[in-house]
Amino acid sequence: MLILLNKPYGVLPQFTDQSADPRPTLADYVKVKGVYPAGRLDMDSEGLLLLTDDGRLQARISDPKHKMEKTYLVQVEGAPDAAQLAALAKGVLLKDGPALPAQAELIAPPDLWPRDPPVRVRKTVPDAWLRLTIREGRNRQVRRMTAAVGLPTLRLVRWQVGAWTLDGLAPGEWRAAD
Template identity: 75%
Template sequence: MLVLLNKPYGVLCQFTDRSVPPRRTLAEFVDVPDVYPAGRLDHDSEGLLLLTDDGALAHRLTDPRHKQPKTYLVQVEGTPTAAALDALGRGVVLADGPTLPAEVEALAAEPDWLWPRDPPVRFRKTVPDAWLRLTIREGRNRQVRRMTAAVGLPTLRLVRVRVGAYALDGLAPGGMRVLR
């Protein structure tokens, strides 16, 4: 079984939290027993999270050797230059080594189907922002955020829209779809 969840901003990719006060977890959204996340999304990232009860499937989805493409919409601070986009496309050097090449595209505007974030990204009148579509084939810790920062474009909002063959496809924040 595979569960597609549109993980909202501010939700942990786990079912319990021992923090005081406790933070929001997957238990608030997923009522399917015995499934676990196949991969992670940071607390401050949103979008497609896959959960499964099938260990082999989880391995195929997350193991770097399978190079499953993961596509993100990324709101960045600043205006992307051709050099920054080219660097992301070739791969950038991070503290833990060079990344694989990425597919990157500057978008003309925020996609019209994208839901508003709660809380909203802080708007600054004097600082431009832009949207990118970025596809990577590895999954290091906070990789997309570190990649955009490395080319001078700090990430403001990060929404995963696709993992391999699976996509959000209109799934509302907090909504889930079960595939058997």
């Protein structure tokens, strides 16, 4: 079984929370037993999270050696220039080593659901949207990559993993993959 979930912002990407002040978890959205996340999606990121009960499929999706493409829509602070986009496409140097080259392009603001809470808007600082496709899945990698080129991430939405997309799923909704 494979489930596609549009994980809302602020939801812990696991089924339980051991903290003293419980936060929303996947259990608040998916009532299917025996499935687990295939890959990570930070609490402050939103979008496509794949859940499966198939260990082999989970490994194929999440293990970097398989280099499965992941596409993100990224709202960044600043106005990206050609050099910043070229640096992302070449692969930037991160503290834990160089990131593999990415596909990076400036896009028009996508038609997304409003985020709760909304992204902070600063009238004196422009923002822009990028479509960024990577083949790795290191911890907070997209955020670290955009920061490395001087474009801090304001909002991060994973739109696609491999052939699976978020199309038609509102935040908190899920469907079984075909």
